[in-house]
Amino acid sequence: MTIQTTDLPNAGSLAADSGGPALKVEGLWKIFGAKADKVIGTGDQALSRKDLQAKTGCVAAVKDISFEVQPGEVFVIMGLSGSGKSTLVRLLNRLIEPTAGSVVINGEEITSVPAGKLRDLRRRHMAMVFQHFGLLPHRKVIDNIAYGLEVRGEGKAARRQRAQEMVDLVGLTGYENSFPDQLSGGMQQRVGLARALAVDPQVLFFDEPFSALDPLIRRDMQDEVVRLHHEVGKTMVFITHDLAEAIKLGDRILIMRDGEMVQCGTAAEIVAHPADDYVRDFVSEVPKGHVLTLRYVMRPVRPEDSLDGPVMDPDTIVRKAARAALASAHPVRVVENGQVIGIVDDEAILRVVVAEEDSAEGES
Numbered sequence: 188m189t190i191q192t193t194d195l196p197n198a199g200s201l202a203a204d205s206g207g208p209a210l211k212v213e214g215l216w217k218i219f220g221a222k223a224d225k226v227i228g229t230g231d232q233a234l235s236r237k238d239l240q241a242k243t244g245c246v247a248a249v250k251d252i253s254f255e256v257q258p259g260e261v262f263v264i265m266g267l268s269g270s271g272k273s274t275l276v277r278l279l280n281r282l283i284e285p286t287a288g289s290v291v292i293n294g295e296e297i298t299s300v301p302a303g304k305l306r307d308l309r310r311r312h313m314a315m316v317f318q319h320f321g322l323l324p325h326r327k328v329i330d331n332i333a334y335g336l337e338v339r340g341e342g343k344a345a346r347r348q349r350a351q352e353m354v355d356l357v358g359l360t361g362y363e364n365s366f367p368d369q370l371s372g373g374m375q376q377r378v379g380l381a382r383a384l385a386v387d388p389q390v391l392f393f394d395e396p397f398s399a400l401d402p403l404i405r406r407d408m409q410d411e412v413v414r415l416h417h418e419v420g421k422t423m424v425f426i427t428h429d430l431a432e433a434i435k436l437g438d439r440i441l442i443m444r445d446g447e448m449v450q451c452g453t454a455a456e457i458v459a460h461p462a463d464d465y466v467r468d469f470v471s472e473v474p475k476g477h478v479l480t481l482r483y484v485m486r487p488v489r490p491e492d493s494l495d496g497p498v499m500d501p502d503t504i505v506r507k508a509a510r511a512a513l514a515s516a517h518p519v520r521v522v523e524n525g526q527v528i529g530i531v532d533d534e535a536i537l538r539v540v541v542a543e544e545d546s547a548e549g550e551s
């Protein structure tokens with residue numbers, strides 16, 4: 188099923204139309220503390236979080252973060268506890284005020300709009316899925332899902348119909364009239380997902396939505412997000428402390444530490460070229476063959492290379508290429524836009540696969 192964005196009044200009235208990024212963040216800061224507004228513009232802004240706190244009593248939860256998210260992208264913000272993820276996501280929908288910087292969602296400067304307009308933007312163009320579900324306990328599933336539509340004044344018949352579509356979309360058909368406490372954690376989070384999708388937001392924010400779930404349910408829910416993203420193609424900003432979750436879901440991943448952005452890129456970029464020892468440590472146990480693409484293992488073409496090997500796209504995952512590559516007597520030609528841009532020989536494939544097995548042995 189495809190969600191019809193045109194079914195809803197005002198759907199798309201912002202700027203799916205704007206043609207630019209879905210989300211643009213520039214120089215965003217959040218400093219907590221009595222003297223928070225006296226840090227930026229002084230030498231203190233360059234201090235580490237620890238030193239700033241020792242000197243001024245202020246905590247720089249988010250420090251000078253900039254990035255863009257393209258329409259339809261799943262963008263994951265990842266970091267350990269205390270790295271500033273929750274503060275950052277709250278700045279993005281302005282649940283808290285930034286100390287400095289700007290957030291633009293589909294062309295609207297969120298950081299400076301007046302309160303009434305902000306409320307309207309939140310109701311129509313953003314939705315959030317929380318770790319602790321945030322469902323209304325005395326409302327049935329269907330009424331929880333319809334809640335956002337009710338708040339923005341849509342008629343009963345239209346919101347019922349939309350809520351039922353969302354119930355079906357997230358696989359809760361038959362549970363419309365249950366109450367949240369009659370559902371398992373995974374099912375409650377499906378209600379949370381359906382509620383967020385019901386308002387047809389331009390950007391969906393997820394704040395560690397699956398952290399409270401058992402590992403198996405968590406994996407199901409990650410699959411569910413992948414599936415829903417395929418179906419509805421929404422721009423998603425997903426917060427997690429779990430690298431495996433980040434890799435599974437994210438088109439790109441932003442890694443935070445102590446409020447700062449350490450690296451931002453695709454999983455393959457991050458695994459292939461970790462920005463520093465902190466990231467290297469993080470990615471050391473990632474199964475590289477499942478993440479790296481041929482682009483990161485190919486070498487330049489040499490005149491003596493055979494041109495009889497299989498042709499593959501540079502974004503092919505090494506694991507997926509391995510069987511065909513190793514079965515061929517000739518090395519793989521990596522072709523982009525009709526041009527051979529590199530060669531992948533057996534050694535390159537084996538280096539990745541063997542490194543992966545070594546790291547798996549190291550774990551056990």
Ligand SMILES: Nc1ncnc2c1ncn2[C@@H]1O[C@H](COP(=O)(O)OP(=O)(O)OP(=O)(O)O)[C@@H](O)[C@H]1O
Binds near residue numbers: 220270428
């Ligand atoms: N209201 C606040 N007042 C003072 N300090 C705060 C406040 N909120 C967050 N902090 C501090 O800002 C830093 C970043 O916190 P934040 O909750 O954003 O991190 P996080 O990565 O989301 O961590 P977690 O996963 O544990 O929630 C921490 O040092 C935290 O103590």
